[in-house]
Amino acid sequence: MSRFAQLHLLTSYPPSNLNRDDTGRPKTALVGDALRLRISSQSLKRAWRCSERFEAALAxxxxxxxxxxxxQVFETLKRGGIAEKQAREWAKEIAKQFGKLKSDKKTEKDADLEIEQLAHFSPEEVAAVEALCKTLVERKTKPTEDELALLSQPRHAVDIAMFGRMLADAALFNVEAAVQVxxxxxxxxxxxxDDYFSAVDDLNPREETGAAxxxxxxxxxxxxxxxxxIDLELLQANLGGDAALRDRALEALVRAVTQVSPTGMQNSYGSRAYASYVLAEKGDQQPRSLAQAFLKPVKPWGELGVLEQAVVSLEKRRDSFDKVYGACADARYMLDVEKGEGSLDGLVGFLRG
Incomplete structure (x- = not known):
């Protein structure tokens, strides 16, 4: 099995605002000497792992x-008949196993039940929390120290195996990401x-004009x-050595990255898109991005549009790296919608093989 798989994708989005900055405008980056639109890796990863494709393939x-x-624990315990004071104390004991609790100086109702940082709970940990809640409701006594050892090393959570997790107060249970985006x-x-828009009040008298x-x-x-x-070896290790689950994960990832768009303002722009071009590579060589191919902004030239010119630039950079450093991959697969070459099933098979 090759250690690394690399994916290089070209995807064209129509007018859109897929990933906003703090002012509500599309994110940008200066690449080379030119301003570019940007979609953050955080936005992409959330869109993929929360997509119907992921949920259907990896339920x-x-x-x-x-x-x-x-x-959630607090409400479960209360519904089970535990007094509110006890339910709150026990819920806080359970929650703080996964992170530092917010201050008791509540700024909103039940804020003291929340942890300060997002924690990524594996399915095993969620099940353990639910089982403990059931035990406490039946027993009507507080959890023991042994019962509060709820953290575990995830072995069945594909999204954690791919994108990692960091628990500041429990580094032993951190997971190194197998997929870098x-x-x-x-x-x-x-x-x-700038898109200037207006809306008209449907109940305006017909003789009145203007926007509401x-x-x-x-x-x-x-x-x-x-x-x-993608570190294929690490992905399989993160999944407890389960090769079949690794293959399911790879297929779900490939189908998501090629077909799932970030959700930002989709209702306003309908900017869903599939990848137009994918170059996949496998091997044990040190990975490298081909972003350098685009330090000089691509422009149409002659009969070649931006997409065709981008493919030429990307493949030229790939070949130049091979010439200077030696073969940077042992095997490659290309999907090119413009030429009608390759297939999504073929791409999945290549990465899983």
Whole structure:
């Protein structure tokens, strides 16, 4: 089995605002000497792991990322007949196993039941918490120290195995990510434009004109380059050595990264897109991104549009790396929608083989 698999994708999005900054405008990055649109890796990973494709393919093997487990435990214990004071104390004891509790100086109702940082609970840990709640309701006594040892090394949570988790107060149960995801950026110079819009009140008298609401939002469009590096050995190790589950995980990941778009403002822009081009590589060589291919913004040239020129630039950079450093992969597979070459099933089979 090769140690590393790498994916290089080109995906074209129409006018959209898939990933916003703190002002509500599309995120950007300066690449080379040109401003580009950007989609953060955090946005991409959340879209993939929360997608219907992931949930359908990996049901029972996905974790839950939350600060609110203590609140859920509290409500469960109260419904089971535990007095509110006891339920709160026991819920806090359970919640703090996964992170530091917020201050008791509550700024909102039940805020003291929350942990300060998001924790990624594996399915095994969620089941252990639920089982403990059931035991406490039946027994009507507080949890013991042994019962509160709820943290475990995840072995069945694919999203944790892929993207890792960090528990500041319990480093023993941290998981190193097996999948590294770069921020996607446009291969060409891109500008954030302003969309001025208005809304009309349906009950306005016919003779009255004007809008009941006006506003503006930023948007942009472009062809994005995305790079992923998958440590296949680490992924299988994170899944307890389960090769079959690793293969299911790889298939779900490939289908998500090629077909699932970030959810930002989809209702306003309908900017769903499939990847137009995918280069997959496998081998034991040190991984490398091909982002350098786009330091100089891509432009149409002659009969070649931006997509075709981007493919030429990417493959030229790949070949140049091979020439200078030696073969940077042992095997490759390409999916090219423009040429009608390759297939999604073929790509999945290549990575799983």
């Amino acid at each position: 029972g093997h996905l974790g839950t990322r939350t600060k609110l487990m203590g609140r 770069a921020h996607a950026f446009t291969v060409h110079r891109s500008a954030v434009e 609401h006006i506003g503006e939002r930023g948007y942009g469009a472009g062809l994005f380059y995305l790079y992923l590096c």
